[in-house]
Amino acid sequence: xxxxxxxxxxxxxxxxxxxxxxxxxxxxxxxxxxxxxxxxxxxxxxxxxxxxxxxxxxxxxxxxxxxxxxxxxxxxxxxxxxxxxxxxxxxxxxxxxxxxxxxxxxxxxxxxxxxxxxxxxxxxxxxxxxxx
Numbered sequence: 463x464x465x466x467x468x469x470x471x472x473x474x475x476x477x478x479x480x481x482x483x484x485x486x487x488x489x490x491x492x493x494x495x496x497x498x499x500x501x502x503x504x505x506x507x508x509x510x511x512x513x514x515x516x517x518x519x520x521x522x523x524x525x526x527x528x529x530x531x532x533x534x535x536x537x538x539x540x541x542x543x544x545x546x547x548x549x550x551x552x553x554x555x556x557x558x559x560x561x562x563x564x565x566x567x568x569x570x571x572x573x574x575x576x577x578x579x580x581x582x583x584x585x586x587x588x589x590x591x592x593x594x
Contacts, residue, residue, distance in 0.1 A: 490515035 485491065494503050496519060508514050564570050 486516070488516045490517040 490506070494506065494517075496502070506513055506515065506517075
């Protein structure tokens, strides 16, 4: 089964790396750190003290939350893979268990027993009616 996983992985194609989007008009061309109580970087300001470009300031706690979400997603993926392996093994086990020979299946036993009992009754009836 492991060999099938390796073969399947070898035949599948890895998605290509995403291409960066074109910059939006007026977008800042690079990332800059901002510190509380510190002056804004000079590269962000023009001569009048106004912003040269547009950007989004994201709190560090938001990045920490995104990293936690990423770790959670990786854990869920590992659990998903483990569940899939377990369910596949259970499916294979029960599939193999269901391959009981015909003479051991309940319906066959019931039909055979009924036929035998009926034949005993018919034979007894025939024997009891015949003149001796």
